[in-house]
Amino acid sequence: MDNQQIKDAGLKVTRPREKILGILERSGRRHLSAEDVYKELLTNGDDIGLATVYRVLTQFEGAGLVCRRHFETGQSVFELNSGDHHDHLVCVRCNRVVEFVDSVIEERQSAIAAQHGFHIEDHSLVIYGVCTDCAVKG
Amino acid sequence: MDNQQIKDAGLKVTRPREKILGILERSGRRHLSAEDVYKELLTNGDDIGLATVYRVLTQFEGAGLVCRRHFETGQSVFELNSGDHHDHLVCVRCNRVVEFVDSVIEERQSAIAAQHGFHIEDHSLVIYGVCTDCAVKG
DNA sequence: TAGCAAGATGCGAAAGCTTCTCAGTTGTCT
DNA sequence: AGACAACTGAGAAGCTTTCGCATCTTGCTA
Numbered sequence: 001m002d003n004q005q006i007k008d009a010g011l012k013v014t015r016p017r018e019k020i021l022g023i024l025e026r027s028g029r030r031h032l033s034a035e036d037v038y039k040e041l042l043t044n045g046d047d048i049g050l051a052t053v054y055r056v057l058t059q060f061e062g063a064g065l066v067c068r069r070h071f072e073t074g075q076s077v078f079e080l081n082s083g084d085h086h087d088h089l090v091c092v093r094c095n096r097v098v099e100f101v102d103s104v105i106e107e108r109q110s111a112i113a114a115q116h117g118f119h120i121e122d123h124s125l126v127i128y129g130v131c132t133d134c135a136v137k138g
Numbered sequence: 139m140d141n142q143q144i145k146d147a148g149l150k151v152t153r154p155r156e157k158i159l160g161i162l163e164r165s166g167r168r169h170l171s172a173e174d175v176y177k178e179l180l181t182n183g184d185d186i187g188l189a190t191v192y193r194v195l196t197q198f199e200g201a202g203l204v205c206r207r208h209f210e211t212g213q214s215v216f217e218l219n220s221g222d223h224h225d226h227l228v229c230v231r232c233n234r235v236v237e238f239v240d241s242v243i244e245e246r247q248s249a250i251a252a253q254h255g256f257h258i259e260d261h262s263l264v265i266y267g268v269c270t271d272c273a274v275k276g
Numbered sequence: 277t278a279g280c281a282a283g284a285t286g287c288g289a290a291a292g293c294t295t296c297t298c299a300g301t302t303g304t305c306t
Numbered sequence: 307a308g309a310c311a312a313c314t315g316a317g318a319a320g321c322t323t324t325c326g327c328a329t330c331t332t333g334c335t336a
Contacts, residue, residue, distance in 0.1 A: 117270035132255035
């Protein structure tokens, strides 16, 4: 199960790695910052350093287990890699994140890159707005 | 001319502000980091502090004179606000930036936001890839 | 199952970008 | 010119993220 994913990544199965992966899997929110993960660990009584959280998340990223996103909040957020690419809608009030995929946009992006002689490696589309809940609250 | 833009922003016309605006206007590159602007000032013999550069750029941003972008490089880059919205293609090798606009993508974005009950405030689409020049260089 | 070497960890220090503080300076308005 | 608010420079400080290193674990081997 969990452990296998860690092994497959060529990493030793250690308590920090198991715990961190568990938090990412069980968290209600799909997008957590390193700080979020760290605080969750502390809450659970796990004595794991922040540096380790960063190290582990970076290794998981390298192994393709998680994706790192840079929204405009100043800190990176991490999410479990579901395998399928998707973009994000972020609420500027409550930071809620909604994922979406749109094939039309994907196609246009490829076309535009090709048009400018670029070989796409990655792309990031983030729409910032106010979600229904926050709009209602005024 | 320049000065008027600064006045219109409700700011006093000072040497740092004139110089910084001038650099943004005259720079060959459209996207400069605060550090880039600062170095340019030093080169020109202007004794302006980095803190001032950040302050001024932030004020210009607030006034709508410049736009701040957060690419995945870890630092913000600033560009003169041309008024019309556009997205970016960034070369991951040489950091070259190409701007583009695509109405199809714009439309799809609005549709997607509406579909999820979001009121769009802003959005950022960045395509990362390798540009022709860098691809040739291997 | 004991022992070992490579790999992980935790802590504090440090780096990199950006903002803040504050005393001194400058622009603007009269 | 004078007064006052706004602005600046320099360094300190804040934040997120990474590094260095002594210590501890994991996973393999005998």
